[in-house]
Amino acid sequence: MSSLWHWRMAQGLNYLTCSLLDPWQHGFFTRQFAPQTPESLAPLLDEQAHVYRVKQVHGQRVLTPSQVQASGVERPEADGLLSENAHDAVWVCSADCVPVLMGDLRTGRVAALHAGWRGTAAEIVPEAIARFEALGTQLEDLRIALGPAISGVEYQVGLDVAQQVGKTLIEGEMPLDWIDQLSGGENPVFLPDAEPDRIRLDVRQVNLRQLQQLGIDVEQVAIAPYCTYENPDLFFSYRRDRLKSVQWSGLVHQ
Numbered sequence: 001m002s003s004l005w006h007w008r009m010a011q012g013l014n015y016l017t018c019s020l021l022d023p024w025q026h027g028f029f030t031r032q033f034a035p036q037t038p039e040s041l042a043p044l045l046d047e048q049a050h051v052y053r054v055k056q057v058h059g060q061r062v063l064t065p066s067q068v069q070a071s072g073v074e075r076p077e078a079d080g081l082l083s084e085n086a087h088d089a090v091w092v093c094s095a096d097c098v099p100v101l102m103g104d105l106r107t108g109r110v111a112a113l114h115a116g117w118r119g120t121a122a123e124i125v126p127e128a129i130a131r132f133e134a135l136g137t138q139l140e141d142l143r144i145a146l147g148p149a150i151s152g153v154e155y156q157v158g159l160d161v162a163q164q165v166g167k168t169l170i171e172g173e174m175p176l177d178w179i180d181q182l183s184g185g186e187n188p189v190f191l192p193d194a195e196p197d198r199i200r201l202d203v204r205q206v207n208l209r210q211l212q213q214l215g216i217d218v219e220q221v222a223i224a225p226y227c228t229y230e231n232p233d234l235f236f237s238y239r240r241d242r243l244k245s246v247q248w249s250g251l252v253h254q
Contacts, residue, residue, distance in 0.1 A: 002225040010044040018145035020222045024103050024110055026251030028147040028224065030234045038091040038248055046252045049089035054078040056093065056114045060122035062131050065090075079124055080113040082131050083253035091250035095238040096150035096228050098204050099249035100125060104132060105141045108254030117157065117203055121164040125207050129214055144211065144221045147249050148235055151227035152191050152202025155239065162190060162199045169209050 004019040008027065016028040025045035033041060042049035052065050055075040062080035063071075065088055081090035090112040092099050097116035103109065111128050113119070132142065159179075166182050166189065167174055175181065179199065182189040189209065191200035204223050211221055228235035236245040 004222045005224055005226075016148065016224065016226070018101075018147075018222050018224070020143040020220070021101060021103060021145050021251060023105060023108075023143075024251045024254060026101055026110075026145075026249075028099060028101075028145075028249045029247050031236045031245070031247050032234075034236070034245060034247065036248075038089065038250055041248055042089045042091075042250065042252075045250065046087060046089060048087045049252055050085075050087050051089050051091065052081050052083075053091045053093075054081060058097075058114075058116050058118035060119060060124040060127045062111070062113070062124065062128050079115070079119050080111060080128050082111045082128065083109050086253055088253040089250055090253075091248055093246035093248050094147070094149065094228075095236045095244075095246050096155070098149040098207060099147040100128075100144065100207065101147065101249060101251045102128070102132075102142055102144040103251065103254075104137045105143060107135070107137065107141075109135065109137070110251045110253050112250055115203065115207055117161055117165055117201065120203050120206050120210075121161075121168060123168055123210060126210055126214060129211070129216075139215050140217075140220075142216060142220055144216070146204045146207060146221065146223045148224045148226040148228050148231075148247075149204055150229045150237065150239055152188070152200050152205065154227060154229040155201050155203065156193055156195070156198050157201045159197050159199060162201055165201060165203070165206050166190070169206065169213070 100113040
């Protein structure tokens with residue numbers, strides 16, 4: 001799937017794109033674009049773009065531009081945006097959390113989501129899919145890209161965090177072997193850790209499995225072959241640097 005990802009250039013700097021999202025102007029921007037904001041980045045994608053972003057709080061709330069405008073504040077609390085009209089540009093920022101960009105091939109509507117472990121445990125991606133479906137989207141028309149984020153190899157968490165995320169993938173009560181059920185195989189959710197009561201978590205694999213549970217085919221989803229923690233020249237990583245620095249990801253409604 002790495003063949004789906006391509007580097008483009010703007011302002012003499014590289015940003016990442018995904019072939020699945022080729023119908024839309026989009027980009028996963030690197031740390032080199034800091035401290036620029038979506039207001040200055042959006043014209044690189046669409047000179048007519050209307051920029052929308054929110055105050056991210058690690059939840060599952062997904063807003064439309066109309067809801068943002070009706071909120072009475074410049075940036076209401078949410079972790080996702082779902083476009084309504086042509087030239088709506090929706091943006092999220094991230095360091096190690098997963099930036100999720102998705103679009104509907106038929107309507108041109110797009111969404112940008114911020115999915116850290118908390119948002120993933122709260123199922124923000126299924127929430128966004130439900131919002132799409134409520135507006136008439138057919139699942140087979142969706143194309144989804146999970147951008148650069150911390151990899152499972154690098155992301156150590158406690159068992160309480162692992163359980164909160166893991167229970168989104170298991171029906172009914174959590175079985176005693178829930179870790180084993182979500183470990184192993186080619187793309188495991190959990191990887192072993194040398195410390196007691198610790199485990200490694202691949203948040204992007206959790207989001208992929210949540211999408212599969214909804215009936216989305218793996219061919220409709222692409223995962224970026226980049227770990228924010230392992231690539232300090234390209235990406236900020238809160239887990240690595242302990243600094244509140246972010247990179248932006250956005251796409252524009254057709």
